[in-house]
Amino acid sequence: MTVLTLAIDLICLLCALFFRQIAAFMLGDVPRCIVYRMGYLCPSCGGTRAVNYFFHGNFALSFQHNPFFFVMIIYLLTLLLMLNLGYLFRVSFGVRAVRAMLCYKTVIAIVAAYALFGIVRNLI
Numbered sequence: 001m002t003v004l005t006l007a008i009d010l011i012c013l014l015c016a017l018f019f020r021q022i023a024a025f026m027l028g029d030v031p032r033c034i035v036y037r038m039g040y041l042c043p044s045c046g047g048t049r050a051v052n053y054f055f056h057g058n059f060a061l062s063f064q065h066n067p068f069f070f071v072m073i074i075y076l077l078t079l080l081l082m083l084n085l086g087y088l089f090r091v092s093f094g095v096r097a098v099r100a101m102l103c104y105k106t107v108i109a110i111v112a113a114y115a116l117f118g119i120v121r122n123l124i
Contacts, residue, residue, distance in 0.1 A: 043068060043118035068117045075101075075110075 035042035046065035053062035054073050063070045079101050086094025100106065 040122045041118075043114050043121065068114060072110075 033042050033045065036045060044066070047069040050062045050066040050069040051073060053059070053065065054070060059070070062073075079098065082094045082097040082101065084094070085091040086096075086098050
């Protein structure tokens with residue numbers, strides 16, 4: 001073995017140890033949501049797992065972890081489809097659907113549903 005390969009091996013070993021320490025620190029000191037620390041579930045709790053399970057095809061677990069994120073993923077995928085139909089393929093229905101889905105009334109309704117979901121989630 002040459003000195004160069006030994007140096008590269010040593011650098012790779014040091015990098016692996018360094019990133020292992022960073023990963024251990026990040027996994028050990030993940031800050032908790034302030035709402036969760038008070039003993040309640042915020043509307044976003046379980047959202048990451050819901051998205052992960054959704055894109056891995058496990059829809060039941062996705063819905064079980066956070067039903068609101070499950071519905072929002074479907075909403076966003078529909079919006080993406082309508083954007084493609086409306087503006088890429090020039091389908092008039094797609095343009096009207098995108099305008100309706102991004103209307104300020106729709107956005108206010110989604111925010112209100114998100115807040116209501118957070119309240120109802122902790123009452124059950």
